[in-house]
Amino acid sequence: MTEAAAKTEEVRRSIGELVAVIEALVYVSDEPLAVRALIQILQEDKDTIEAALEKLSAEYDERESGLQLREIGGGWQIATRTEHHEEIRELLKAQPSAKLSLASLETLSVIAYKQPVTVPEIMDIRGVQSASSIKTLLDKRLITSKGRKETVGRPMQYGTSRDFLIQFGLKDLSELPSVEDFEDLVQ
Amino acid sequence: MTEAAAKTEEVRRSIGELVAVIEALVYVSDEPLAVRALIQILQEDKDTIEAALEKLSAEYDERESGLQLREIGGGWQIATRTEHHEEIRELLKAQPSAKLSLASLETLSVIAYKQPVTVPEIMDIRGVQSASSIKTLLDKRLITSKGRKETVGRPMQYGTSRDFLIQFGLKDLSELPSVEDFEDLVQ
């Protein structure tokens, strides 16, 4: 490109700025980001975009980042490096602990509002086997056994634990929201 | 560091390696990652982890990356910088999400500064019914229930949530400017 041609252009991005905005775009994209999409958004030519991508990728490698910029399936994406996969696996294992599956949440709500309650009683209300949810909830220490019910087979009764109160920010069970609490707001 | 000193160390991570693995972990986490979680996974002490986070954050700034590492909502997160929001919106075809109404923002500010606070208390300060604002704020998960007040009727109390911190770019509640600072702004 001649100098004259370059000058006719409006205030173009410097290569540094271009690299930065590309990094941001690749980062927010759900799918590997195609060069085509970058050309369209940034209104730069293919060579410029590709040069910027190469530069960005080299930068990630040079500073020995925990991340890498790589070309995959016709697009570019940021990904972790294999070196750290063990730690990442541990994080992913640990992280969802605060989250519950829909089934577990439902079981938990039955236990919270109906406690003490036995497995057959939970099954009656939910209409579905809840054994695995109960195991999950026990593992996460959200529920605890509350002795046996004096009835045929003396089934174990369950109730919510102290951890349940802490995790849901309740002082005691009377603080569980009730239908009435909501009625005030909906009016 | 002498060779001998280096050898006495177990296969500890160098600071560079630590920074890299932290970068990978913060990236993978789908919510701001708490220092606590990093300590647990990496088995390093708090000071070391925090120093590595500061170093990483400074690195992002220095190289004028399109991304930033920041502390928000009680954890660390990698996010884009404000400069590139136009290009990003174009890529994501995202409209700026609907802003909260002034009424909801006022209610939110009362809740943020007075928490835990009940609906009648909010009404006293604002001089208007605030039920629909509170419903909006609950729907958007900006506020959450904070137990009941030990007074007639045991009304539900409200406070701000973690999402509030994240959506308003706050590390924690102490980052909110003191409410007295606003005394004469409106005059």
Next chain:
Amino acid sequence: MEQQTEQIKFDFDTVEAQIVRKSSDQFMLHMGEFDGPLDLLLYLIRREEANIFDIPVAKITDEYLRYIKLMKSYDIAVAAEFIVMAATLIEIKSRMLLPVEPSLDGEEEIEDPRQELVDRLLEYQQYKGAAEMLWSRATVEQAVFPRGRIESDENNLEVSATIFDLFEKFQQIIDRHKEEIKMEIKRDEMTLSEMIADMKSRLLKNKELNLMEMFAEMKSRHELVLAFISVLEIVKVESVRLIQERTFGDIILRLAPQPA
């Protein structure tokens, strides 16, 4: 949320007043952004360039009442809070007219009838300022984006709804059906496997299912319970994702993309 607005200028000094036409027979009056009586009062005080610690009550009260009358003349329902404040203002105004009784020992300080109102205005003003601060923070934050979805997000079937969400959701559905259940007549009921098969085929065809809509189709409590169980069953065995975009929003069951 596009609102059809029809601007009608009022001869109310400089108040930016406009009528927002929400539908053909529903109008709303916006005057500035008055969020309540305190907000309107602050505006009037500022417009009069009055000192908040020495409010000219008579003048402000007149202006305040003029505003209420204006609203009424346009057949706009005036919120009760505005009326209460009008009464308060009139009361303060009349108390200001009373001669100050000399106190007997001169020790007792006589409280200015305006004091309580001033305190409320000052406090309210702080939160109004804080609301503006929040507004600008939110504006900045809206320009910051988190990362896009990555693979490890996908293999996470868990939802972070609270028990409150779920309780509320189920409550809604039951409520909606109460009426229908009353009229329920005995008919051939579906079995669980029929329900699961039906749901799966709809899911395959449409790639996603809006659970709220689907629950609404159910003809009886029995079917509703079956539908609920079927969803839990499908979530357990199929590669589907449960998506809820907002709290209390619809829950969508979506087929997960097949690995290539």
